[in-house]
Amino acid sequence: MAVGEFGLIDRFFSGMDAGAAVRLGVGDDAAVLSVPEGHVLHTSVDTAVEGVHFLPGMPPADIAFRSVMAAASDLAAMGAAPAGMLLALTIPSVDQGWLTAFVDGLRDASEQTGLPLVGGDTTRGPLSVTVTVMGSTPTAAYLKRSGAREGDRVCVSGTLGDAAAGLAALRGDLSISDAMVSNGLVGRFARPIARLALGESLRAVASAAIDVSDGLLADAAHIADASEVAIDIDCHRLPLSDALRALPDQDQILRWALSGGDDYELLFTLPPDAILPAGCTEIGRVVVGSGVSCAVTPQQSGYDHFKD
Amino acid sequence: MAVGEFGLIDRFFSGMDAGAAVRLGVGDDAAVLSVPEGHVLHTSVDTAVEGVHFLPGMPPADIAFRSVMAAASDLAAMGAAPAGMLLALTIPSVDQGWLTAFVDGLRDASEQTGLPLVGGDTTRGPLSVTVTVMGSTPTAAYLKRSGAREGDRVCVSGTLGDAAAGLAALRGDLSISDAMVSNGLVGRFARPIARLALGESLRAVASAAIDVSDGLLADAAHIADASEVAIDIDCHRLPLSDALRALPDQDQILRWALSGGDDYELLFTLPPDAILPAGCTEIGRVVVGSGVSCAVTPQQSGYDHFKD
Numbered sequence: 285m286a287v288g289e290f291g292l293i294d295r296f297f298s299g300m301d302a303g304a305a306v307r308l309g310v311g312d313d314a315a316v317l318s319v320p321e322g323h324v325l326h327t328s329v330d331t332a333v334e335g336v337h338f339l340p341g342m343p344p345a346d347i348a349f350r351s352v353m354a355a356a357s358d359l360a361a362m363g364a365a366p367a368g369m370l371l372a373l374t375i376p377s378v379d380q381g382w383l384t385a386f387v388d389g390l391r392d393a394s395e396q397t398g399l400p401l402v403g404g405d406t407t408r409g410p411l412s413v414t415v416t417v418m419g420s421t422p423t424a425a426y427l428k429r430s431g432a433r434e435g436d437r438v439c440v441s442g443t444l445g446d447a448a449a450g451l452a453a454l455r456g457d458l459s460i461s462d463a464m465v466s467n468g469l470v471g472r473f474a475r476p477i478a479r480l481a482l483g484e485s486l487r488a489v490a491s492a493a494i495d496v497s498d499g500l501l502a503d504a505a506h507i508a509d510a511s512e513v514a515i516d517i518d519c520h521r522l523p524l525s526d527a528l529r530a531l532p533d534q535d536q537i538l539r540w541a542l543s544g545g546d547d548y549e550l551l552f553t554l555p556p557d558a559i560l561p562a563g564c565t566e567i568g569r570v571v572v573g574s575g576v577s578c579a580v581t582p583q584q585s586g587y588d589h590f591k592d
Numbered sequence: 593m594a595v596g597e598f599g600l601i602d603r604f605f606s607g608m609d610a611g612a613a614v615r616l617g618v619g620d621d622a623a624v625l626s627v628p629e630g631h632v633l634h635t636s637v638d639t640a641v642e643g644v645h646f647l648p649g650m651p652p653a654d655i656a657f658r659s660v661m662a663a664a665s666d667l668a669a670m671g672a673a674p675a676g677m678l679l680a681l682t683i684p685s686v687d688q689g690w691l692t693a694f695v696d697g698l699r700d701a702s703e704q705t706g707l708p709l710v711g712g713d714t715t716r717g718p719l720s721v722t723v724t725v726m727g728s729t730p731t732a733a734y735l736k737r738s739g740a741r742e743g744d745r746v747c748v749s750g751t752l753g754d755a756a757a758g759l760a761a762l763r764g765d766l767s768i769s770d771a772m773v774s775n776g777l778v779g780r781f782a783r784p785i786a787r788l789a790l791g792e793s794l795r796a797v798a799s800a801a802i803d804v805s806d807g808l809l810a811d812a813a814h815i816a817d818a819s820e821v822a823i824d825i826d827c828h829r830l831p832l833s834d835a836l837r838a839l840p841d842q843d844q845i846l847r848w849a850l851s852g853g854d855d856y857e858l859l860f861t862l863p864p865d866a867i868l869p870a871g872c873t874e875i876g877r878v879v880v881g882s883g884v885s886c887a888v889t890p891q892q893s894g895y896d897h898f899k900d
Binding site for chain 2: 307308311312313314315316317318319321324325326327328329330331332333334335336337358359361362364368370371372374402403404405407408409410412414416417418419423426428429430493494495510
């Protein structure tokens with residue numbers, strides 16, 4: 285059912301459905317997208333539930349922005365060009381101020397990702413946000429988890445652990461005296477950026493890719509498993525932001541960088557002779573074997589919703 | 593994030609991702625689907641929340657089946673051939689018996705619709721089910737709400753009002769002494785069938801189409817609005833099942849048929865010379881004007897989540 289079932293709601297979500305791939309946007313039973321000839325469709329869905337994936341009281345604009353980016357990050361990990369998205373929003377009641385702020389964040393994320401909002405469903409219930417994203421790549425040129433080969437270099441974009449530190453600060457588990465440092469880390473949690481342009485540029489270059497959503501070690505293990513190889517990570521080469529380095533607890537910093545998740549950077553493997561893209565860091569090597577090894581072994585592994 | 597983030601969960605949802613359009617199923621960052629050359633992609637999302645769209649305690653197999661069919665029905669209304677679906681499932685805890693039953697219903701619906709389950713996201717939270725469906729049609733040959741023209745005949749598939757009566761029986765608001773009648777009506781609510789084959793066959797024939805999810809009057813109004821025409825419905829021609837006709841309250845029967853929703857039949861308009869498909873009934877006419885008129889005006893209109 286398209287956004288637009290309820291007159292009360294649909295005006296909030298209108299005007300965001302224009303895009304190169306959109307043939308029919310909001311307002312019919314389904315949205316219609318074109319996929320270029322010789323291309324395939326990529327699609328993924330992500331749900332964020334209040335109290336599980338984001339804290340109660342998180343600004344609605346951040347909830348929307350983060351939900352879109354988390355889903356878009358899966359397109360980035362495939363090297364897919366954005367085509368459109370659907371929003372399934374469940375809200376306890378119609379709060380116009382809340383909806384207005386939510387839509388502001390949604391529009392920001394739609395514009396930054398190039399994902400027009402082509403449809404959705406708004407329902408009443410406990411707050412949760414489900415975003416389905418669609419993108420495309422040439423038929424035979426996309427990034428899988430299964431392509432890593434012995435001798436490939438393991439690389440990651442941006443910096444790691446910031447989002448986990450930001451979440452800790454939001455939760456009150458981490459006190460940071462410098463407001464700019466604190467805001468920067470919180471921003472990495474609340475306003476992550478899906479690496480869509482990097483993903484597209486890696487399409488012809490990287491042998492495997494995944495986005496860092498569960499945490500570096502957990503996501504590296506997904507590549508290792510799918511590719512039937514082992515991954516050695518050099519913990520001394522992990523890219524850390526100045527803000528994270530400035531925090532006092534060095535063990536905690538390493539745990540966040542290895543296992544924090546929610547960074548939405550791209551983790552990818554490059555053949556030996558490929559050029560490392562700007563803004564990326566080589567952090568390890570693909571070797572024969574299975575699993576992920578790391579000089580420093582932390583206690584904590586990737587965030588698992590059903591493991592407490 | 594693909595189904596498969598949690599080892600505990602993903603085995604329940606495995607083995608349902610094979611299909612003609614599926615190039616990469618469950619297990620990577622996104623699923624990859626092919627769209628035939630000269631075709632476009634159709635996509636829609638539907639959420640069902642416990643206590644809003646289905647009663648607490650509804651059999652999990654029915655929850656799954658109904659959620660898939662409700663979403664698939666939007667593809668039927670576009671005339672789209674099924675390609676694949678994504679499931680975003682939010683559950684309060686991991687109950688293996690519940691999940692096993694849920695997956696049984698999911699598999700039934702996947703097989704009956706021809707929609708392989710190509711990915712998803714399982715999260716912890718209050719029970720809700722969000723299904724995204726994808727299908728395809730030739731680029732210029734799909735059904736919209738906006739094509740109805742003066743003189744077209746208004747038609748509907750199957751029978752109307754059964755699902756609403758079934759829901760009333762489930763809620764204890766309707767007592768039916770005959771168990772077979774009761775089960776039949778409840779089955780129309782719990783196990784609706786998306787009219788995918790009919791939708792595809794109407795692609796070259798119907799001038800406009802929508803699925804009956806909100807209720808006949810509300811959905812006819814969507815066609816009237818989008819097509820800038822009026823729709824006259826002859827209430828004496830509404831197709832009613834024998835089970836519904838056997839109920840004592842004739843006013844209630846009419847209200848259910850006009851406004852009950854959840855039937856997931858197709859409501860469509862046919863040019864004067866087109867042949868009425870088998871199993872369908874002509875119930876009215878497209879005329880100049882706006883809105884929907886009906887000889888018998890009921891108090892109740894389509895189910896609106898935010899209108900109490």
